[in-house]
Amino acid sequence: MTPAADLAGGASTAPEPAGVPGVDRPVCVLVGAPGAGKTTVGRLLAARLGVEFADTDEQIERAAGKPISDIFVDDGEEHFRSLERAAVAEALATRRGVLALGGGAVLAGATRELLLAHLVVYLSVELPDAAKRTGLSAARPLLAINPRATMRQLLAERRPLYEEVADVVVPTDRIDAEQVTETVLAALSDLRAQP
Numbered sequence: 001m002t003p004a005a006d007l008a009g010g011a012s013t014a015p016e017p018a019g020v021p022g023v024d025r026p027v028c029v030l031v032g033a034p035g036a037g038k039t040t041v042g043r044l045l046a047a048r049l050g051v052e053f054a055d056t057d058e059q060i061e062r063a064a065g066k067p068i069s070d071i072f073v074d075d076g077e078e079h080f081r082s083l084e085r086a087a088v089a090e091a092l093a094t095r096r097g098v099l100a101l102g103g104g105a106v107l108a109g110a111t112r113e114l115l116l117a118h119l120v121v122y123l124s125v126e127l128p129d130a131a132k133r134t135g136l137s138a139a140r141p142l143l144a145i146n147p148r149a150t151m152r153q154l155l156a157e158r159r160p161l162y163e164e165v166a167d168v169v170v171p172t173d174r175i176d177a178e179q180v181t182e183t184v185l186a187a188l189s190d191l192r193a194q195p
């Protein structure tokens with residue numbers, strides 16, 4: 001039994017049931033603010049589960065042929081958000097492993113609606129760790145101006161949106177990415193054990 005099939009709760013030779021994480025949709029989808037560790041933990045989690053990893057930011061950059069910071073500068077945030085909505089919808093429909101979204105993906109109501117049909121893990125982070133991990137750097141264009149105040153506001157505004165789409169919340173403050181990965185694995189296992 002592959003780990004993904006294990007999570008799905010069935011033998012890999014059994015007929016594929018409908019609506020099961022890892023079988024006809026991603027094993028799980030990671031959401032949370034910049035610096036929560038979605039990309040890092042997503043990669044570790046996928047490796048532990050023996051499934052593929054995808055990150056919608058990487059898909060957007062590959063398709064555009066340039067970094068997200070350049071998309072913001074050249075084409076503006078609105079254009080980025082429209083690329084992001086399309087990339088997330090496609091990834092949710094086609095990916096079967098672990099999927100990490102960009103921190104702002106949940107701003108789109110259409111995306112939040114799509115997420116209702118998925119197993120969503122919210123990696124939460126508070127300001128001190130979010131600031132430390134992002135270095136409040138220009139690689140994340142939203143944090144280019146007045147980074148600390150912007151991050152504080154972003155965390156406050158988005159928390160309800162992350163909570164709205166989440167099946168499970170995993171706090172990441174003061175623990176490393178490996179420990180976060182272990183906590184997510186335990187949470188997925190608990191969810192599977194629920195009737």
Ligand SMILES: Nc1ncnc2c1ncn2[C@@H]1O[C@H](COP(=O)(O)OP(=O)(O)O)[C@@H](O)[C@H]1O
Nearest residue numbers: 033034035036037038039040133172175176177
């Ligand atoms: N739990 C953690 N503890 C310490 N550093 C972390 C943790 N998770 C991620 N990082 C580091 O923080 C930075 C941002 O992580 P990343 O995975 O890109 O976050 P996100 O995709 O949520 O914005 C990276 O340098 C990563 O190595």
Ligand SMILES: O=C(O)C1=C[C@@H](OP(=O)(O)O)[C@@H](O)[C@H](O)C1
Nearest residue numbers: 033034035057102103104140141
């Ligand atoms: O929070 C946001 O609006 C964004 C987060 C980034 O992804 P991470 O959350 O992976 O850093 C990236 O999608 C873009 O810079 C916008």
Ligand SMILES: [Mg+2]
Nearest residue numbers: 038039057102
């Ligand atoms: Mg990321």
